[in-house]
Amino acid sequence: MMTGPRERLPFHELLDALEAWERDPSPANRRAVGRALGRMAAANGALGARLELDAPPLPRLQAACGTVRRRPGASSRLFRRALSVGGEQPLGTLWLDLPADRSAEDARLPPLAARAIETALDAAWSRARTRAVVRQLEALDEATRGIAGVLAVDRVLQLIVDLVRELAHCRYAALATVNDDGSIDHFVTSGLTRREAEAIGAPPRGRGLLGALIREGRLINIDELAGDPRAFGFPPHHPPMHSFLGVPLTVKGRNVGNLYLTDKIGDTRFGHDDEKLVVMFALHAAIAIDNARLHEQVQRLAVLEERQRISKDLHDGTIQSIYAVGLALENVPDVLDENPDEARTVVERAIEALNLTIRDIRNFIFGLRPELLEGAEIGEGLRALAEEFRINTLVDIEVEAPPGGVELLRPEQTAQLLQVTREALSNVARHARATRASIRLEVSPEAVHLSIADNGTGFDLRAEAAPGHQGLRNIAERTQDLGGVMEIDSAPGRGTTLRFRLPRLVPAARPSGRATV
Incomplete structure (x- = not known):
């Protein structure tokens, strides 16, 4: 028998609730996810359930229903499953509280219930990721269009560093162009206030982590700068920074500079998607810098x-x-x-x-x-x-x-x-x-x-x-x-x-x- 608009299946209700949570991670939408989770758990014979979601671009989420309100301990008798997409992309963790007097036939219910919830999360995550990729590509297209045709070196450098900070959604960004001997020619920042920049003083000379990127010429992604031995030489009054992503700017086999991004907003680290996005933008940015330099030479x-x-x-x-x-x-x-x-x-x-x-x-x-x-x-x-x-x-x-x-x-x-x-x-x-x-x-x-x-x-x-x-x-x-x-x-x-x-x-x-x- 077909169901009407008010008789949605628990799977669809959970999927809709997760999409609403993606658009607006509000307390009301979190409660809606909990209710949908409860219906889905009950449909599979569970007394309660708890979901901890950590799968960007979906916002982090903790939702519970029924008898499972708090996070179970390691010795809990509750059924626990690590959720993922195809066994590769982690989604989070699910706990289910099942009746103690269940029959041998009911023993199959926990994996079936977990699989059904995992499928709903997989669908929600895939949709969210698709939308995020589309937004990223649109932002990348807009950013590359923004730097195309800009032939003044100073202007194109500042434009690139401002755009990449917005593109990667981070707090700070910098761009250094380098000479043939590896010394820094220009150093441009984005995200620092004028007072912060004046307090820091002279630009860096290419030592420490910045120098490592210049010498190695490959992408560097660090979750916490404080734990990396290459992160030294920060001057007084430099704002604290944690996550770091460095990407070289290369054109025709030559390194023309490097992009430095720090403090990913909304996350503790730069992910694989951030790396791919910034690398793609870096290809266009390197060409724009090279074109601007050639234009200056022609001038x-x-x-x-x-x-x-x-x-x-x-x-x-x-x-x-x-x-x-x-x-x-x-x-x-x-x-x-x-x-x-x-x-x-x-x-x-x-x-x-x-x-x-x-x-x-x-x-x-x-x-x-x-x-x-x-x-x-x-x-x-x-x-x-x-x-x-x-x-x-x-x-x-x-x-x-x-x-x-x-x-x-x-x-x-x-x-x-x-x-x-x-x-x-x-x-x-x-x-x-x-x-x-x-x-x-x-x-x-x-x-x-x-x-x-x-x-x-x-x-x-x-x-x-x-x-x-x-x-x-x-x-x-x-x-x-x-x-x-x-x-x-x-x-x-x-x-x-x-x-x-x-x-x-x-x-x-x-x-x-x-x-x-």
Whole structure:
């Protein structure tokens, strides 16, 4: 006959009571477990029963019914059974009080009753463990997501140690990153108040138990720190700590640090589940630390590259402009008496050029392009450079460039090409002793061709470049950065021509309004 909602079997009643106890270990729910235990014991012919449950994640429990109210002694006549899951995972202990006048057939009842209660506890523990594992995996997923993408070393270290303390449900946590020689590089804590941290003073140096974990590179789990000979060197004002779990942080076979957890909340020790959870988190944490370190290295390299770029830009732009002004002013004393108007004009032009240079420097500081070339299309920029060159050197120069420059090149190509032109003209001003120069820009469907020529002294291509002449090397590097090639045609007394060929990154013709698939 089927039972209704109010006619639950004792097994189901005990199972429901245990689940309620898991959710809320209150006195009322403990009494409910005792009542369900009594019904189940009575159904199996027992006069009373006592259950002591110690099976995390189920909360600890002591429940009794009938004639067994207190814990029986060692000499008790009561039936006693150690409960477990499959003979491996301990659950607790059960005592049953059976009638003294039971028949031989009733002798089978104690193991049957104990087995029925054990089955209910097994089911409750398995459900609780499943829910706990799901919660742990969700927490692990949230924690690993929290550290993913954090690229500042200090921030990711603090985030890791805070998250692992919550994940393992412990009172204190610390993280140490180590250098190649095993010395501690960073030491970050979680759970200590600011006053406690200040009272402790300097961070540890990797001796004692922390040093053992660094040297051994394997998990260490200790129930009581006071009983371990490796636990020494605690400074004054250090809070007392008992249970300990240490897990190395390893990535690609390298130890990048260690996690230290102490004082498991709600238990006297860290269990096997805690070990597995922290080890899984440590894998992600080690990768996050390694990524943050690599990012810092990239940032440092970027700073070095930026310094080199600044050096190149200062040489190619600002220094060349100032040098050209100096060249223009050299002749002022010679013409001042004979032609003061011409001298005044040269000085005014020099002042104008210096003002432009000052504005260029200001823009350069803020990471902008030089003002003369800011936003210019290629033809406009070339003409502006030619005018600046003519004013500062009094050398005749002509420019040939097709219209529609905005569509010829991408902005980054235009900026680099103009800087190449500025450096080339600076070389003409400094070394060529020319009276005429020219800039020619030609565009084909596949490439952009630029030539800069002068009628100056020229030089022997076979001769080694003079020390300090960085200009041609900078020009070659910039051209290579653009994916282009540079050719030099020069000979003593025949002037110099620089020819550049750059691939076009923008299509030669605009797409039509019709689309094809």
